[in-house]
Amino acid sequence: MELRIFTEPQQGADYDQLLAVARCAEDAGYGAFFRSDHYLKMGSVSGEPGPTDAWTTLAGLARDTSRIRLGTLMTAATFRLPGPLAITVAQVDRMSGGRVELGIGTGWYAEEHTAYGIPFPALGERFDRLEEQLAVITGLWETPVGGTFDFAGKYYPVSDSPALPKPVQQPRPPVLLGGMGPKRTPRLAARYADEFNLPFASLEDSAAQFDRVRAACAESGRDPSGMVWSNALVLCAGRDDAEVARRAAAIGREPAELRENGLAGTPAEIVDKLGRYAAIGSDRAYLQVLDLADLDHLELVAAEVMPQL
Template identity: 85%
Template sequence: MELRIFTEPQQGASYDQLLAVARCAEETGFAAFFRSDHYLKMGSVSGEPGPTDAWTTLAGLARDTARLRLGTLMTAATFRLPGPLAITVAQVDQMSGGRVELGIGTGWYAEEHSAYGIPFPALRERFDRLEEQLAIITGLWETPVGKTFDFLGKYYQVRNSPALPKPAQRPCPPILLGGTGAKRTPGLAARYADEFNLPFVSVEDSAAQFERVRWACAEIGRDPDELVWSNALVLCCGRDEAEVTRRAAAIGREPAELRENGLAGTPAEIVDKIGRYAEIGSRRIYLQVLDLADLDHLELVAAEVMRQV
């Protein structure tokens, strides 16, 4: 099982705080640093100093780290046009020496759109736009150098594009899709995803959704074993119950609830729960770290959990 660090900077974080977490993750052996793509806090936290842009952050980390994979869970398709997004991700991939992964979704948080003047269409249209964006982004990246790319969709039209720049990873960086939708989500994953991710979903519900995606792969003749299957879960690890309780309180949660819905408890408890996800085929766990100042948390998991999974 591969362990990755996943942060939620909209809850309140500067670039320097994110860099400290990323460097700690790199030094302690985690495989990747991912961040959310949101422009507004959630819950009762202040959100100060304010939002940071996901791809601006990853561009900085591309130069300030050396080994970590870098990516988003998930970039909101509502935030960016597909052509400029393809350019941005390709450039950050070049800046990192080929360490970038693009997680992308429809966008879902209506309030952040109204807070920053971003259009927020109905869900069906958001899925339609996401599907066109995936076709355009992959099409631009996969077009041979010297050739041009065209796409005529309902929402986006691309004509005579030089399809540049190219990412360092060829033909393109890995694409992550995810979510619990029973219809369109599995179909898009089967067509476009290198990895399918489920955030904050139980073992049982994960198994059911993985199976839907496997069926969608079979319907188009794709081997589902080509996909990496992964989960994202909030982390709250402690050497003893007092430390678990302290870390839960720091993020405004209860230990019992976190044990039920996340990865909480002693290292042994967390190893056991990760094993249950492994049994249904999950091969990566994104550890949602909410207290970015608690670097000892990462060091504990690296020392006591990572070596056992």
């Protein structure tokens, strides 16, 4: 199983902090550095110095790192128009030498939309818009050089686009979709996703949703073995119970709750839980790191968990 690092900068982080985590993750051998795409803090933290834009951050990291893959869990389709987003991601892919992945979803956090003047349609319309965004973004990337792209969409009609720039990765950067929606989510994943991700889901819920997506793949004539399956889980590792408790306290959580709902405990406990996710088909784990100053946390997992996977 591949391990990746996942951060939540809206909780309070500037670019230099994110760069330090990304470089630590790169040096330690993690497969990727991902970040959320949110414009407003959650919970009781101050959120200072304020939000950082996901794709501005990744553009900087594209030049300030050299090997680690970079992406979002998940860019909100409500934040950006699909044509400009396709340009942005393709540009960052070129800036990174072909290391970018696009996680994208409907958007769900109503308060961040009202806080920054972003329209927030009802869920059904958000799904409709996401489906059109996926068609436009992948269509622009996959149009042969010298050709043009057209799309007769309700929300995002495109006419005679030169479909430039092209990303380095061909036919396109990987697209990640995810979530627990029982109908539209599996159908969209079967059509567009290279990877299907579940955030903070139990083993039982993950297995059930993976089965729904596999069924949707089969219905559409796609071999589900070509999909990458992944989970995102909050990380709280320690060499012993005292270190686990210290790290849990630093993020305002309880060790018992994190052991139940996250990826917490000693290296042996974490290897065991990751093994149970692998048994239901998960190929990757995104380790949500909430204390970005604690780089020893990443190094501990790289040294004592990663070699056992």
